Amino acid sequence: MLDKYFNYRKHKTDFKTEVIAGVSTFLTMAYIMFLNPVILADGGFDFGGVFTATALAAAIACFIAAFYAKTWPVGLAPGMGINAFIAYGVCLGMKYTPAEALGAVLVAGIVFLIISLTPIRAWLINSIPKSLKLGIGAGIGLFLAIIGFQLMGLTADNPVVLVQLGDLSNPLLLLGAGAFISMIVMEKMKIKGNIIIGIIAFSIIAWIFGLAKFNGIASAPPPMTHLFAFDLGAALSASMVTVIFTLFFIDFFDTAGTLTSVANVSGKIGRDGKIEDIDKAMLSDSVSTVAGAVLGTSTVTTYVESAAGVKAGGRTGMVSLVVGILFLLCLFFAPLATSLPKEIDGAALIYIATLFVRNITDIEWEDAAEAGPAVLAMIAMPFTYSISHGIALAFISYAAIKVCTGKTDVSPAIWVIAIASIISFVVA
Numbered sequence: 001m002l003d004k005y006f007n008y009r010k011h012k013t014d015f016k017t018e019v020i021a022g023v024s025t026f027l028t029m030a031y032i033m034f035l036n037p038v039i040l041a042d043g044g045f046d047f048g049g050v051f052t053a054t055a056l057a058a059a060i061a062c063f064i065a066a067f068y069a070k071t072w073p074v075g076l077a078p079g080m081g082i083n084a085f086i087a088y089g090v091c092l093g094m095k096y097t098p099a100e101a102l103g104a105v106l107v108a109g110i111v112f113l114i115i116s117l118t119p120i121r122a123w124l125i126n127s128i129p130k131s132l133k134l135g136i137g138a139g140i141g142l143f144l145a146i147i148g149f150q151l152m153g154l155t156a157d158n159p160v161v162l163v164q165l166g167d168l169s170n171p172l173l174l175l176g177a178g179a180f181i182s183m184i185v186m187e188k189m190k191i192k193g194n195i196i197i198g199i200i201a202f203s204i205i206a207w208i209f210g211l212a213k214f215n216g217i218a219s220a221p222p223p224m225t226h227l228f229a230f231d232l233g234a235a236l237s238a239s240m241v242t243v244i245f246t247l248f249f250i251d252f253f254d255t256a257g258t259l260t261s262v263a264n265v266s267g268k269i270g271r272d273g274k275i276e277d278i279d280k281a282m283l284s285d286s287v288s289t290v291a292g293a294v295l296g297t298s299t300v301t302t303y304v305e306s307a308a309g310v311k312a313g314g315r316t317g318m319v320s321l322v323v324g325i326l327f328l329l330c331l332f333f334a335p336l337a338t339s340l341p342k343e344i345d346g347a348a349l350i351y352i353a354t355l356f357v358r359n360i361t362d363i364e365w366e367d368a369a370e371a372g373p374a375v376l377a378m379i380a381m382p383f384t385y386s387i388s389h390g391i392a393l394a395f396i397s398y399a400a401i402k403v404c405t406g407k408t409d410v411s412p413a414i415w416v417i418a419i420a421s422i423i424s425f426v427v428a
Contacts, residue, residue, distance in 0.1 A: 002318060006070060011315035018073075021314025022322025025075045027193030028305035029323075031348055032058070032077045033330045034199060034337050038345050039147070040298060043087030045098045048222025051337055053296040054078055055221075055330045061288030061300045062324030066317035069280035073309050073319035074262060076288050077327070079301035080352055081140035082250050084147055085387040086298045090243055093386060096234060101243075102226065102293050103235030108247035109289030109299070115252070116282040125256045127413035131363050132394055133253055135374025139381035139390045140250070141356025144349050146382040151346030152176040172211055175202045176343035183351045192308060195348055202347075203340045216335035226296025242424040245417075246388040251299050255285045258304045265310045304355075369405060373398040392421035 008014050037050040054077065061076035090101045115121050149155045153173045158164040166173065179202040186194035206212040234240055259281050262268070268276045285302050292300040309319045360378070364370040373394045381390035399418035402410055 006316040006318045008316065008318075011071070013313055013315045015318070017313040018316060018318035019322055021073060021309035021312040022319040023326070024192050024312040025073075025303075025306050025309030025314070025319060026323045026326040027196060028308040029075050029077060029303045030193065030326075030330070031195040031199060031352075032080065033327075033333070034196075034340055035080065035345055035348060036078045036083050036297065037337060038151075038340075038342065039083045039087050040098075041087075043091030043098065043101070045087070045091075045296075046225040047338065048334060049225030049227075049296055051334050052221045052224050052331060053226060053292070055327050056224075057288070057292035057295045057297050057300050058327040059324040060291050060295075061284070062320045062327065064288055064291075065281070065284045065302075066320035066324060069277060069284045069320075070317035071268070071277050071315075072259075072262070072281045072284075073266065073314035073316055074259075074281065074306040075303045075309070075320065075323040076285065076300055077303060078292060078297045079251070079254065079299055079303075080349075081144060081254075081356070081387070082247065082301070083298040084144055085246065085250070088147065089386050089388060094243070096240075096243075097231065098226065099229050099231040100234035100240075101298075102230035102296060103232045104240055104243045105247060105299050106230050106232070106290060106293035107235045107240075108244045108251065109286060109293055111244070111248050112252055112286035112289060113283070116279070116286045121279070121282060124252065124413060127411035128253060129370065129398070129410075129414075131367075131370040131374040132377065132398060133257060134359050134363050135377040135394060136250075136391055137254070137257070138357045138360045138374075139378040139394075140387055141353040142378055143381040143385075143387055143390075144356065145353035146385075148346040148349030148353060151342045151349065153343060154346075170343075171209075172206060172341050172343040175206055175211070175341070176347040178202055179344045180347040180351055183348070184354075195351060198351075199340060199344055199348055202344050206341050206344070207339065212341040213339065215339045218332045219335050221331040222334050224296060228294060229296055230293055241420075242388050242392070245420065246391060247299055249391060250387065251285070251289060251301050255282060255302050258302045258306070261304055262302075262306050262310055265307050266315060369398075369401045369407075372401065388424075392424060396421050 036054045037047045040050045041047040058077035065074055086101050090096050153166040153170055155163045156166045179198045183194045183198040207214040259278055263275045288300040363374050376397050377390045377394035380393045381387050395417045399414055
């Protein structure tokens with residue numbers, strides 16, 4: 001039945017290859033089960049509730065992709081970067097409650113869903129300059145890095161120089177450093193699942209030496225404390241416009257970029273340059289974000305780690321089905337998630353940050369008008385501790401540079417976002 005539905009022969013694959021590809025993709029993105037609850041818990045969310053919501057949201061999203069966008073071998077789950085923005089920017093920085101933040105995620109998901117059904121989708125994808133997309137992506141990576149540094153204890157507050165080197169004699173910090181190095185070494189050796197292997201291996205060392213408490217491996221899933229807990233009142237207020245735009249922007253362009261990357265690897269780009277069935281993949285992603293907000297977690301997005309499954313031979317939605325089933329099985333491993341030392345979680349964040357920053361090599365460095373705003377986005381996000389501020393400053397500076405150099409023939413989307421960003425600073 002699955003052979004007939006996914007049409008393995010047409011896509012030059014088979015059941016065994018698809019299953020192996022699904023396992024490969026899952027191993028490269030399973031870290032989200034541990035990191036998403038840790039990050040959102042810092043913003044006031046319930047750890048157990050987020051753990052269960054993460055597993056269910058990822059599973060449902062993968063099932064939607066499997067049976068609707070069935071030609072796409074992708075994995076979906078709550079996205080890194082967006083969860084940090086929710087926890088540290090929206091909840092801790094702007095003092096919104098988790099329910100109000102989930103309301104914003106829901107509204108942003110609905111906006112994404114509507115746009116995915118219209119020609120606006122293609123217009124937006126083509127409107128934002130490549131340099132800004134790359135700079136914003138790298139900025140999110142650096143934002144994750146500074147959070148990782150804090151979790152590891154590599155940095156400490158200083159009233160004079162703002163930050164200083166932390167206590168390097170802390171044995172958990174040293175284990176975190178070892179975990180980070182091991183992840184890079186395993187990547188170099190092309191070992192799949194290097195992040196999750198590094199987290200578990202060095203956590204075991206911490207448990208053995210009594211540096212962290214081991215709470216067990218399996219249990220019944222924690223209660224869904226954030227199910228239908230979203231608050232739309234604040235989400236529909238004027239002060240939330242910037243937050244919703246940021247959530248939408250990150251999810252929309254991250255998804256578009258990821259799908260383009262996967263399409264390149266899997267040969268889904270036609271001779272005319274169009275990507276096969278991208279509308280179904282985008283729609284699956286947007287519906288999944290809405291579902292995730294209802295369940296009680298941050299924005300769900302398509303993972304670039306899906307390329308691991310494609311490289312393993314995956315070519316159909318069967319890959320997504322396998323990933324979804326494996327995420328469902330994760331429901332029973334909450335005790336293990338609560339046993340992981342934050343220093344080792346921080347090491348994983350720093351490693352993931354390096355993946356975000358890699359693409360800056362594709363920025364047009366010889367053109368200062370393109371590179372300048374991209375770099376501004378990169379450095380503004382960690383230094384202002386806000387992804388939304390970094391995006392806003394990047395678009396404002398990009399528009400201003402174009403005006404001052406007499407090159408005003410840019411997409412109207414640039415002017416709209418720049419003006420909206422200025423207004424958000426004025427009314428903030």
